[in-house]
Structures are given as C-alpha cells and as structure tokens.
Amino acid sequence: MTDSVKLIKVRESIQADNDQQAQDLRKELKARKTLLINLMSSPGAGKTSLLLQTTGRLKDEYRMAVIEADIDSTVDAQRLADSGVEAIQLQTDGFCHLDVPMVQQGLDSLDTHVLDIIFIENVGNLVCPAEFDTGAALDVMILSVPEGDDKPLKYPLMFSKCDALIVNKTDFLGTPLTDFDLELLEKRVRKLNREIRIFPLSSRTGEGIKAWTDWLATMAAEHNT
Template identity: 65%
Template sequence: MDEVRLIEVKEDILADNDIKAGELRESLKKSGTFLMNLMSSPGSGKTSLILRTGEKLKKSLRIGVIEADIDSKVDAEKVAASGIKAVQLKTGGFCHLDASMVETGLDAIGVEDLDLIIIENVGNLVCPAEFDTGAAKNVMILSVPEGDDKPLKYPLMFSVCHVLLVNKTDYMELSDFSMDAMEQRVRRLNPNIKIFPISCKTGEGISEWTEWLENEVKNFQGL
C-alpha cells in the first residue's frame, strides 16, 4: 500500500498570506495610508467605536472603513450614514479577513485620498488573530460583559494586538469584571500593549484613544 502524503495546508495558506500582507504594508507606507485592523467578539462595540472615532477625527483625518461580515451590509450603511467613506466585504462564510480580501477592499475604497482606513474585521476572537491583514496596527475591543477571563481563553488575540480597548465601562458597577485581573492577564501575554478603558455610550476615554490614534497616523506619515 502506498504511503499517504500529509500536506500542511494551513501552513502554506498562512505563509502565502504573510507575503501578501507584507506587500500591502509596503504599498500603504508609500501612499501614506495608515491601515488599522479592528477585531473583537460580536456585539462588543466595533461599529460604535468607529462612529465615535469618526466624530472625533474626521475633521483632521480623511477616514475610510472596510466593513467585513459573513452576510449583511448593516454596519457599512451605519458608517456611511455618518459621513465616512465605507465599503462592505461579504466574506461568504469565512470567519476572518486575510490580506487578499483586504486588498479587494482597498481597491474598492481607494487609498490615495485617505489618511486612515479602519478594517472592521469579522466578529470573532479566534480566526482573525491568525491572519495578517497588512495593517500598521492591530486593535481589539474587549467589552466588560464578556468577562475579565478572556485573555486566558483567547491568548493569541491578546498577543498580536498593539492596543486593547476595554469597552462598556459604564457597565462596571453591574459586573464582577476586574480591570486589575484583566490587565495582569493581558500583560503576561503582551507586556507592551496599550490599554484604554472606554465607553462608546458615555464617551469616557474616547478622547484619549483618538488622540493616540491621530498621533500614530501623523507619525506614520512623517508629519
């Protein structure tokens, strides 16, 4: 009987994706367009954060949004209604975006007249963390109702992100969420991660977050 050959498909897919992501990153650097990959669980507040961020920065930065959903364009319509340029990617069952999908979104939205493009990745704490999108920074949201134990359950997501936004702090008094315990767990995985407690509902912490983001974009552009 012939020996069965084992092919590591996932490793090949990730390697090809990393090459494409590197090409995108180099191209975006040349155009001066800062790409930010926003990840989280469903319902944690990604779209609300984008709307709040747009309110603060759309006078100083030209902003675009690439929305990703398995099936719908609800979020893209919300973002577009706020006056921010948006395109919707329908992933057709995929639980993440990869660099090739992002390239499709970039081609559709155009990069030459934008300073900041935010990817709203598919709501998921597993698959999106595995795929480099070509973004300059990875940002994630953890909402208070999800609990402070998520770094223990999804370590890769917390490891690959440059920024953690702890949303729905207005819910803290109704929760047993421990900010200290959460931060200790996160920093064991990622000592240099920046953490911003925020509330998209009340606006708490949004100014601190958007000030950081604006500075990152300007530094990226060499301004």
C-alpha cells in the first residue's frame, strides 16, 4: 500500500450558477479532447470495482485518471493508485454530491492536457448527485442486483438523466440470493429514459464488461476528435 494519493478537502460553492459553469467546463474539455465521465450509484454498488476493471482493460489505449469523492477517507483513491491509476481524492466534509467548482479543484490537480478519459466517482447516493451537473460529457450510473429492480420507481431522476446504466453484480442473478428481474428493470428504466444504454455485468467475474468498455471506446473516439 502506497501513500501516493493527493487529498483535497472541498466545500460547497457559493457561486450560484452551477449549470452555466458546467456548460463552460464541458466546452473546455471538448476542446482539450478529454472525456469526463460522472459515475454515480448508491454506496457499495461497485463504482470503485468497476473503475479498477475498466482502467485495467483500457490502460494500453487511453491515458486515464480518476477523481474520487467521498464524505471522508482516501480508501478508494488509494485502491486505484495501488493499481497504477492516477487518482485524486476529494473529501466533501459531509456534503452529499459534487458540483462544478469541486470537480474543478480535482481537475486543477491533474494534467488534463495529456489525459484522454477522466472518471469522477461521485459521492455514493442516488438522490443529490442526480440534481447537480458536474460538467461531465457523460453521466453513468450503476445499479447493483442486491439493491433490487424497483429502484427506477423510487429514484426516477437518476435513471432519467443518465446516458448509461450499468447493472452490476450480475453474478447474483439466477441464484437463490436474489429475485431481481432484469427484464422488468429494463422496462421500468425505458419508461423514464428511452435512449439509455444498459450494460448488465459483473465487476467480480468480468462477465459483460467488454460491451461496456467497447461503448466507452466509441464515446471517447466521438468526443476526442
């Protein structure tokens, strides 16, 4: 275990116009040919596990970094740094989501000019992160099988705003440990968001991850031209 993680304690911004700042950041990163992806989920759905799998598979083709956000601790950034990925840890001091100025503080610590893809691991919850634009070009959420297939009914905004939904922990499917119905979930999600891409996968076994990384590669090619 190395102690190679840069830690930044961020505070809620007093600047009101987060949406305008998000548009400006998106434009700036498009011009720099850097794809920023905002990854959201409830605590423990598998954000860090998926980031480890994803960066591990794409490391020969893309220069990548991760901005981790947590209320406390540097555990997640350390896990990524230990795997060889550049990772910044933002500590939000009780705050439940990231806004653009917080993301900007993370970006300021990275050499964005040489990076093709930057992932944000947002604070774990399905409510507040859905309400704040981070300036990312893509919003991606994870729902894990043990959370249940009823979540689109309870947290519709999150499912409505995302470009892609990862259904993680599919290794639970078909076992007595869950009654999760993937078809029913897809029906519920499509009612909220017809265009969303859905990737069932297991960050544990690796099953289904290639479809996700292939899509990411297409998105990076489109964005970074």
